[in-house]
Amino acid sequence: MLEIFTLTLLTLFAITSVVAAYLAIRERDLVKAVVYSAIQSAMYALIYYVLMAPDIVLVYIPVSVGLIPAVLLFVIKKTERYEGD
Amino acid sequence: MKKADVFVIASIIVFILSLAYITALGGLGPLPPINVRRIAINYLNLTYNTFTPYLTVFALESVTSIVWDFRGLDTLYETAVFYAAIIASIALYRGVYMDFKKNTEKTGLSPIAKTVTRISLILIPTVSASVALHGHLTPGGGFQAGSIATVVIVLSIIIFSRYFLPIHGLSKNKALLFRSIGLLGIAITSIALLLIAIVLGVNAYIFQNQAKIDAPLSFPSLVDNYILGGSLLFFNLFEFIAVAFGFTIVFLLLSISEEKVKKVTMDG
Numbered sequence: 001m002l003e004i005f006t007l008t009l010l011t012l013f014a015i016t017s018v019v020a021a022y023l024a025i026r027e028r029d030l031v032k033a034v035v036y037s038a039i040q041s042a043m044y045a046l047i048y049y050v051l052m053a054p055d056i057v058l059v060y061i062p063v064s065v066g067l068i069p070a071v072l073l074f075v076i077k078k079t080e081r082y083e084g085d
Numbered sequence: 086m087k088k089a090d091v092f093v094i095a096s097i098i099v100f101i102l103s104l105a106y107i108t109a110l111g112g113l114g115p116l117p118p119i120n121v122r123r124i125a126i127n128y129l130n131l132t133y134n135t136f137t138p139y140l141t142v143f144a145l146e147s148v149t150s151i152v153w154d155f156r157g158l159d160t161l162y163e164t165a166v167f168y169a170a171i172i173a174s175i176a177l178y179r180g181v182y183m184d185f186k187k188n189t190e191k192t193g194l195s196p197i198a199k200t201v202t203r204i205s206l207i208l209i210p211t212v213s214a215s216v217a218l219h220g221h222l223t224p225g226g227g228f229q230a231g232s233i234a235t236v237v238i239v240l241s242i243i244i245f246s247r248y249f250l251p252i253h254g255l256s257k258n259k260a261l262l263f264r265s266i267g268l269l270g271i272a273i274t275s276i277a278l279l280l281i282a283i284v285l286g287v288n289a290y291i292f293q294n295q296a297k298i299d300a301p302l303s304f305p306s307l308v309d310n311y312i313l314g315g316s317l318l319f320f321n322l323f324e325f326i327a328v329a330f331g332f333t334i335v336f337l338l339l340s341i342s343e344e345k346v347k348k349v350t351m352d353g
Contacts, residue, residue, distance in 0.1 A: 022094055022097060023086075023090075055225065058233070059229040062232040066232075067332065071335075074339040077343075078343045
């Protein structure tokens with residue numbers, strides 16, 4: 001029972017991350033794309049947590065949800081916000 | 086979201102699920118064994134084992150033990166790569182100086198955001214310090230703690246302003262100084278026992294933590310019933326300092342205005 005629950009959780013997180021990744025690629029507003037990318041990373045962090053790798057979770061959450069979006073936002077501020085045709 | 090997007094997402098999900106099903110059935114080659122491998126059993130046995138005093142680490146956290154003791158040199162070189170990247174970013178921004186603007190009251194986001202951030206400015210460093218100092222007992226370690234602490238830097242740059250940190254005394258050069266202290270600490274910890282052994286005239290290894298059969302020196306592993314994990318505590322602490330201030334340098338440099346950077350780098 002527990003195994004089925006764990007696997008269902010994993011599947012849900014993985015599918016959400018796929019949806020977020022697709023939306024991040026499709027989005028023309030780069031700031032929104034960064035937010036989608038952060039959602040995808042948060043799902044990955046949850047997957048690591050369910051797979052019992054708390055050390056990775058502790059480094060993955062600040063780096064992928066905090067620092068990488070911050071770097072990307074800084075970089076977007078230096079260029080254009082909307083992707084052209 | 087358009088209809089086409091929904092269709093594409095649904096087909097991607099179906100593709101991934103069918104691929105997972107095929108993989109689970111063994112269609113893409115043999116599956117890895119699900120039982121614990123021998124090397125993992127050895128790591129788990131030796132992380133804290135008083136019956137094998139010449140092989141154990143005397144720390145409760147096996148991941149940190151592997152990272153800083155069993156495979157310590159690997160981590161040292163990974164750390165070196167990270168610091169080389171930061172040195173490169175400093176070199177790119179050479180000649181660009183950070184400006185000090187005295188009045189930070191009018192810059193930054195709203196007072197609500199600032200008040201909330203002031204609370205987190207205390208909470209987040211506390212969490213990161215506990216992650217660093219307990220890295221040999223519970224999940225965590227120097228890099229994790231350093232990256233958690235950097236979130237404070239990013240928050241204060243975004244919420245207050247880019248002048249907030251330099252005005253409060255954290256300039257790029259000071260961060261560089263602290264980062265160098267962290268690096269120096271890692272270097273000294275890795276050869277500390279070797280230096281003492283040369284003075285005493287006994288045998289020792291680089292990156293030695295606990296005593297080996299032919300090398301009698303070891304870091305303190307148990308002080309007043311508190312498990313220290315030997316050199317792991319020092320490595321975690323110094324890595325925490327080095328990573329936190331290394332990231333701080335990068336974010337301070339990124340926050341400098343683009344016109345100023347262009348003016349300096351384009352004109353030479």
